[in-house]
Amino acid sequence: MSLELYLDLFSQPCRSVYIFAKKNNIPFEFKNISLLTGEHYEEEFGKISMIRKVPAMRDGDFCLTESIAIMLYMVQKFKTPDFWYPADLQHRARVDEYLSWQHMAIRMHGSKMFWLRLLIPKVMGVEVPQEKLDAALEDLNGSLKLIEEKFLQDRPFIAGDHMSLADLVAIVEIIQPVGAGLDVFEGRPKLSAWRDRVEAAIGKELFDDAHHAILGAQESVKMMDPSKMQLFKPKILKLFM
């Protein structure tokens, strides 16, 4: 019996789990949960996760949330190649360090950019004030700077010579604001070179497959009916306004 992965590829942590499972040939059933139409609030999904977020995993009767926990579970269960989560303690610690830091940094700032540029104008029918956009951009730039100066430095990948979970989690988060039309790689040759290496390590086909939805987000959000997206209003009012 294979794993069930509950995913929406608009979501960064879903993309990392998807890419990881596919790259490592881990058999799974893709259960699409469309966030933009509120499928995560349905009763069925509530039985998988009461937190009502994606990604979620079901392996037999064992349910698990949190992309990092899911990927570490897959690493351990399927004994994936060492470089993803090295056995060497110091290299492993470098991966853990990035995975921990990124929640309240690049993940938060990249997500916010996506909401401010694309989703909020659509749902609320108003453009976001320029100073809010500027402040969010400043935060995002701060995170990107730290990725280059602290986590990458002069290494090809975050933990050293090889790709790891850290690079995978980093790339999916950085692509989010790109999906909102912000080219974060412009003027960042070091980051661009790293992105190319990560893309090559994952494989262009899989990388493009995973990012197809988010890179087409500007178009698809344009086509959406705002009246059907009102479930996002409370969250928007609370978090961003």
Next chain:
Amino acid sequence: MRLLCILSRLIQRLLNQIQSTITKIYVLPIPVYPLRLTARRGGVLSRRRITGEDGRHRGRVVEAKHLQPSDPDVMELYLDLHSQPCRSVFLFAKAVGIPFEFKLVDLAAGQQYSEEFGKISIMRKVPVMKDGSFILTESVAILKYLAQKHSSSVADHWYPAELKQRACVNEYLSWQHMNLRTHGSKVFLLRALYPVIMGSEVPKEKMDAAIEDLNQSLNLLEEKFLQKKPFIVGEKISLADLVAVVEIMQPVGTGLDVFEGRPKLIAWRERVKKEIGEKLFDEAHEAIMKVTSLPQKMKSNSDLEMLIPKFRKIFS
């Protein structure tokens, strides 16, 4: 060999008598090296088991001549116990008997911005671990590193090797960043620092919203992570419980009893305290429980001018 044993026992008895005067105790993990090896190292004067208040074995105290503070072999932990992630690292190392040198980084005095600390970590945050030349930030990474490095002496339940149990710990450690940690911190900052930074009382709806978020996180802790189990993973304490409890204590330090009306959470907290050791728990939380003196200290520090925009952002 026999003579050495007798000698060490004599020294042990002497040490027991003067226990209260020893201010620096280096607790080494079990197993301890064979007596012959350590005698050859020339550093060990005595070795004895120590037990916590609850009678549980806590490790060994080794009176060692060569374990001086500047010993490059002793791990350094850069900490300020006002900080939740510093407390989890401190508690774990102490509870499982991993020796370390406590390097204070006084956040209220702005020491995280010193040139010296900048050489340790450009992130300018605590905790930081320095193990030989290996420097590591992020408490979750440090905790996992320590648990795995000392796996021969650290009980498995802290970071279980079993697949699903480990996944439970990882799930909690991941979830908590943007949930309990974020909301507990926000309530703490609003109550402890808002008036000093912003020059006025916290607006009611802001405070109410922050407390509501915190309550939702606490509800999820109870309903999803604990459920009917004694600890997050199950029967035994793990890194998850440690990280959870230190975050909850943050708003408690401002005088807000978040445990009130939550008997399940209180019972869990008491179990966690017992496992860690009440005295150790209280020691770690002494600073945060006296947090009302923090604003005055911060106000008089000009280095903290740079923090004001950051706080304004959080508060707006």
